[in-house]
Amino acid sequence: MSIHSLDPVFHPRSVAVVGVSSNPNSTGMGSFYASLLESGFAERGGLYPVNPKVDEINGVPCFPTLMDTPDPVDHVISQVPARFVPELVDQCIAKKVRSIHFFTAGFSETGDQDMAVVEQQMIEKLRLAGIRAIGPNCMGLYVPSSKLAFMGGFPMESGNVFLLSQSGANAGEVVRDLTNRGVRFSKVVSYGNGADLRAHDFLDYAAQDEESKVVAAYIEGVQDGRKFFEALQRCARVKPVIVLKGGRTQSGSQAAHSHTGSLAGSIEVFDAVCRQTGALRAETMDELQDLIVAVSTNVRQVNGRGVALFAGGGGGFAVLSADAIDREGLTVPRMPQSAVDQMREYVPVAGSSVNNPIDAFPPSEYLDEMLRLIATAEGMDMVFMSPMIDRSRWQQPNSPDKDDSKDGENTRETVVNEIARQMKRLQDDTGTPVIGVIRGGGMARMMGIDSDDFLVSTYRQGIGSFSSVSRAARTVTQLLQWRENRQGLPDLS
């Protein structure tokens, strides 16, 4: 295996945070030093706070300038104001650092021509010295295997999703929200204005990175159209790539210009590029997240439009869910009469429906049989399973009905794990993909189920779950469309 030229950027052994704030407990945007304390990078050694105005942080001495730090410094995080950047660039060259991440904003994205020139000059200088730059105007790197993080609360467990994002807050949102769904990341990079390293560089890196099985991108503007197209094409040949383009509309493209100095270009061209290269296109943040879950799970195996909907939330929920499935481009085929007749042997007629959607609570000893019947019935290409309100199925009669104690929580987690295992078993036994749907808010609470727990438990079983029926259906439709677009390209499923 060859070593990619960007490998050192993702795996620095030492980091200097220049312009560090004196309060290491402050969290949120720009709290790089605090995040690297929390991530465990500091414990490994090789974390150097730099600020001439600060003597020490939590007892750790602060270096007045980069030049005063011990050798070597692989990676520099710049938090200094823009006017100090030229001096810092000179010091980075003198110090022979390998890469620099400019959190510092105030360059080309301001629309100020002078600052755009400064940005260009500093990148030129760094390039001549062989130093790669991330940014300016961005959050930089989250790499669990290197113990790098740019916000607090990011898990230090590595995963298989590579995310590149011009926006740091959007990257943070994807990481936080998907972490709550069980997803883990290989590398995340927020690259802002992309003055040096850009989308095509990161796509090329992601394509060959063995740790990364799925690639996702939030992009506001593409600087080198041809290079981007080619890199996307190379990457999408070998891995699922999902692209969310910010600034699709007129209003959004103006906002993107103010944000990262991006010129949006034609959205039609961008969409055509996604189609031609075999990438998946997301239109919203929700879609981006849902598609990442989908390509990481059994949703990739769905091979048709027929949904068997096991709707454990009452008849009205079943009706609206069937509407949502239809609206999003899938179908809810009628259950064959033979299957209906078999189910009626153990499902009482009153208050239940065994047509599709299924809204029925059989005696628990018949549940597995009923689920297998549903999953193998003619026309059912997948099962959507929404956990049932019928708590007696999942709770022992003598377990507490309402219990906020630790024991109660354990019980609830066990319930969710049991449901997830049942879904996996059903899929293994029948070969039909089983997809989870969990409603948030009051309904999940009423069922005694924490929706985050459900999302995580099912994800760990390789089962894709979604927070509404319409999101699940839309995601499946997008994957089916994707497969169609990819005809002629290598099969990734």
Next chain:
Amino acid sequence: MSIHSLDPVFHPRSVAVVGVSSNPNSTGMGSFYASLLESGFAERGGLYPVNPKVDEINGVPCFPTLMDTPDPVDHVISQVPARFVPELVDQCIAKKVRSIHFFTAGFSETGDQDMAVVEQQMIEKLRLAGIRAIGPNCMGLYVPSSKLAFMGGFPMESGNVFLLSQSGANAGEVVRDLTNRGVRFSKVVSYGNGADLRAHDFLDYAAQDEESKVVAAYIEGVQDGRKFFEALQRCARVKPVIVLKGGRTQSGSQAAHSHTGSLAGSIEVFDAVCRQTGALRAETMDELQDLIVAVSTNVRQVNGRGVALFAGGGGGFAVLSADAIDREGLTVPRMPQSAVDQMREYVPVAGSSVNNPIDAFPPSEYLDEMLRLIATAEGMDMVFMSPMIDRSRWQQPNSPDKDDSKDGENTRETVVNEIARQMKRLQDDTGTPVIGVIRGGGMARMMGIDSDDFLVSTYRQGIGSFSSVSRAARTVTQLLQWRENRQGLPDLS
């Protein structure tokens, strides 16, 4: 004020629960007795459990039959299996009850012709005796002023929203979810198959009910088209009425038939009826809830499509939000240059945008000034305000940064209340409606803001808030469309 003939149905002084379960602690669907214990109805006296197989529940004696209960019984909740219903009907007539709610299912909705006949016969019998029936196959009544509730956890504070729903679980979902947004209800009725009392009866009642200012309906099928049209027309003349039709699609309409025996009819006709009568049409459960919030708050005052977006969640969030606003039919007008220049006097250039959308954190002493400038700038018909990540604005420097203690929660609640008051002040000072947007999940937690708290705090100030920019924008677009449809009808705004 005349007394409507259905008033006694909504205000029974005594209730018998027939076929009561022996476990009063069981919650969830069908736990009517437990719900009436929790709601406080039992404390008032006049709650009678009936079941020949149960001696006592929690020390309260259980009556073997309805005939054994003390006189008078105003309202009967039937939990007995369908085969016992004819006998119960006879007892209700002998006992001279006023109304009966059949939770009991297994009638016309099963598709069984014999059971459909039984349903018709029992309703005929009750009608002759002057007894009104709710259902069968439904959850019945939630009326805070009468201390009636059909599920646990419903608030006993009265509000101004009247909800009629064929589905009990959907009614429960609306109550639970909107309660978490600050909304309160006057009366809620789940009426299932609608064998006796139907949509038009409840619409007529809601139209004249002084407690009810907003009317919402979940309907799967309309039994008397003409009567429904006329009742909807009468009601929508005097109050905002929002209708969600379950079974809009082919799949959904099949499901509706299995659920409540409803025949869907043409959705085009239904939509035309909404338009002609001046009702609001919701397509999903989310839309129904958002529209209820909208017509109860300042969202009704919006009078144009221009959004000033104050996006406190980073530049990428601003970009995607602008895209969402555009996609949903509103606009994000460019900020006039004069306003930009004024803001630049106190907003630093780096890392901020003062065009629209606004992604900027001015020094706190300038925040009010900046917000007023935004709200009064040319072309801005409303402000969308998303709470800022900049916590220093809302937290005292010496307050705990991460604190899960009770004190910490109080601080967070104070923060949210302060933001809500600031939004109200901004609206009062400028005359421009200010609408709240709060992101759930990881981002809200990062901001130290509980999204439910934000929704409730703003609602209490008369400010409509939504869980995403796209939901806010779509809702405003629907209200603008509604106003257009209502030309020639009485002005409700």
